[in-house]
Amino acid sequence: MSKKDFYDVLGVSQDASDADIKKAYRKLARQYHPDVNKEANAEDKFKEVKEAYDTLSDSQKRAHYDRFGHTDPNQFGGGGAGAGDFGGFGDIFDMFFGGGGRRDPNAPRQGSDLQYTMTLEFKEAVFGKEMDIEIPREETCDTCHGSGAKPGTKPETCKHCGGAGQLNVEQNTPFGRVVNRRVCNHCSGTGQMIKDKCRTCGGQGKVKKRKKIHIKIPAGVDTGQQIRVAGQGEPGVNGGPAGDLFVVFNVRPHEFFKRDGDDLYCEMPLTFVQAALGDEIEVPTLKGKVKLKIPAGTQTGTDFRLKGKGVANVRGAGQGDQHIRVRVITPKNLNDSQKDILRQFAEESGTEVPDEQNDNFFAKAKRAFKNFGE
Template sequence: MADKRDYYDVLGLERNASADDIKKAYRKLARQYHPDVNKASDAESKFKEVKEAYDILSDDQQRARYDQFGHQDPSAGFGGGGADFGGGFGDIFDMFFGGGGGRRDPNAPQRGNDLQYTMTIDFKEAVFGKETDITIPRTETCDNCHGSGAKPGTKPETCSVCRGSGQQEVAQNTPFGRIVNRRACSACGGRGTIIRERCGTCAGNGQVKRQRKIHVKIPAGVDEGSQLRISGEGEGGVRGGPPGDLYIVLRVKSHEFFERDGDDIYCEVPLTFSQAALGDEIEIPTLTEKVKLKIPPGTQTGTYFRLKGKGVPRLRGYGQGDQQVKVTIITPTQLSDEQKELLRDFAAKSGQSTHEQQHTIFERMKRAILGD
């Protein structure tokens, strides 16, 4: 036993460590070296070493003997330590990574899986909501056997090999001590029960695949990526467990005129030069109707006008967003000689020629850049 490391050194503890210190050290190292997590070549041997140290030091009587005799304990069995690795890697992994610290009951009710369905809707359907039906494939509890898998009038029997535990234990002696590995029972496949007469509808599975029509209510104000949860419309539970949920992920088509940003709607409206210069009253389409918008004289391109309350209904709250209207002045591209002359005359009468206007703009840019 000269090559065997001290158990306290294995766990990185002082000899006066408390039971809580031992447990914390073991949990940390077991997570680090568990073969299902650590793929290093020596991870398994280190995990076994840590487990052996913990089994001895966590037991008051075995720890007292170890403190007195070390690895030469005359009362120990094969391998000196007499450690029993009951549970194997699978049970310990469950204990640390979500198994609840104990052996799972293979006959316990199990919740059904959640399902996800992607639905594409129109822009206005997202704004105002809609009701529709969808059809999804899902696993449901068999109506004939009510999920037992057994022929009606019969019931599953407890497995005589594993006595309902769903696991078999195989023990072997190794240089690290006596190891007890647990694996799925070969007789019942880990279910803990055996079905002598199978249900003719589900062939003993307790579940069947069906196409199910579901009514969906999409609330007003949803947006791209919104997710709806419909409780209990996922896959059926196992052994009487509750069904899972259905999650509907929404994809929203774009609109040819409107764009959306949160609860606000944006659109762009063209104006002629004369409308922008002289002012006008124009008709603007909204999500529900057409409204009048007054354009003041001298409006510049890129100006935004707000139509209050003409946006999207707020999904979680009261009221609606706004509609933002951006005006863009359209420059005419095909002018007659008469129109060109009128524009030149306008420029002249306004006090500056087009050349002078360009020069003035250039000078402003120069001053901004050079700081003059």
Template structure:
């Protein structure tokens, strides 16, 4: 069977860069790897992709292929080891574990510490106006006894005899495609490259201990539920002199009995009597910034909305202040005195809209009928 053009196999042009070839190979390898793709023909497709990449990822082989094609003087094979940077070892490691193929991490290089997260529940007004609060968290700190070395006083860590100080060990595995070697973190030194024979009695050789620490956190004005604040340098300590991680404070804002919040705007439901809505009134409205007066025009309908400009929440990023929206809810009385009922009947008669009253006794209905004649 005639071989397909390698560029066609990877789906790239003949002028593709090495980075484009690498990306195409990585995408197709994950798609057709036989341990993931169980469809018929996936195994052959994967071998074809790997063969094409082995040739095109090597500058010399690629030049020969461009000149002579498949029948070139080099007699290109179908191996599975990659060229430079990214090859089959990387793909295999991504499926079966291991660390990064040809890339080797220096175990003694400075590394940033892990980040931490803390969930803080705050009151509605604390979120609106901001506040400074003190929290207490559990976090790792450098051991004071051994200064982070993990070794007992008078002793020092030695080069790990398992990985020879590299922090990684080679693991050989038999696969359907042959024997493959990958790199994994050394189980003895856990990637540090150092082995501690006499451990510090305080930290048991870890070089750090867990402590409770109090931290002051400034709640920014206008923060909303679910938003988070980064407190720089308050995470786990760094490794090998690296910087400490960060603390991320996630805010959980309690609800308020009076107000509802939507972004920077606040909503307030205003109950009005029928008389207030019909005749108009001036009422006092609570806001997060204090009470204000609001004039209610006569004939105001239920669900009418009034806007109090600038009476909402300050934007947490400094983009102005929201508004407060007042929504009218006309309240219908559930119990009326006889005098109130009579006045409403007279009002209805004047309006020419006499209702068929519900809930009245038969005597009341007869009396009202006689009065209406």
């Protein structure tokens, strides 16, 4: 699979400044960092963003990429940003853990975002509504107030890592002594040890609850769109802010209307008399029936438009239109009198009408060969 353009990955133009590139990188790295984003593809997106930044933040690599694109990737090895700060990870540590590449396990962190999928009826999506929903989420334990420790006790500083949440492991390699920093396996990176755990939450500091939330669905939402409810995600860690709730919509189809963006489409039947002589018919719209004039001689498949009778734009940018396609219905089960009238019409208009009794299979086949042979 071919790689995406690095400028598209970061969402910047090819003439973007170094400051613009770094700003875009920081924003996307924060969005997709695995410590913050728990979605399945977040790690892959994070790696893609970092690779793009590693190239575009280095003037030599960027110049080579502008000329050759993704071809000859070996030219991107060595030097550049990776030589001084481990391939750009200095920026990541500064962004998430505060300078020096050392994470503070007790620093405030924002809670995780939540996603709730809601199915709406067509009318609810078109006109919007207000309603209450219940979502399962973690909330701070009322017994220990989030500490995870039994009431009357406190977590203690981990004696193995000194509260840093990380351990330094030294290794001898052919290139010299290397120090690897790893998450402390005694405190799981928290920097604290809980001897007497809270019985309510088992030392987690959080409990699962069902939360009722009032939401307002704007008019005009469609399948795949979402709204953000700030502060209604998972609670923050160490006093950090709560995450957000994203409500994603799935709209059930309508039996009469078909929707494409803000426009509506429908089909109206016409008798061949209405189509031939013209008529004025009533057409259902979202806000009641309206009259539509059908000109004489209208053919099946003709489209008419009712301006402003579609769906309100969810961002307030006007109203869509309603499109009506007419379909002429051929009558069935005609009586003898009706057939005679039609034969008379055909005769006067110069149209040949076959005799039903003599128009057998062989006659039809013969005419087909004759017509296609001409």
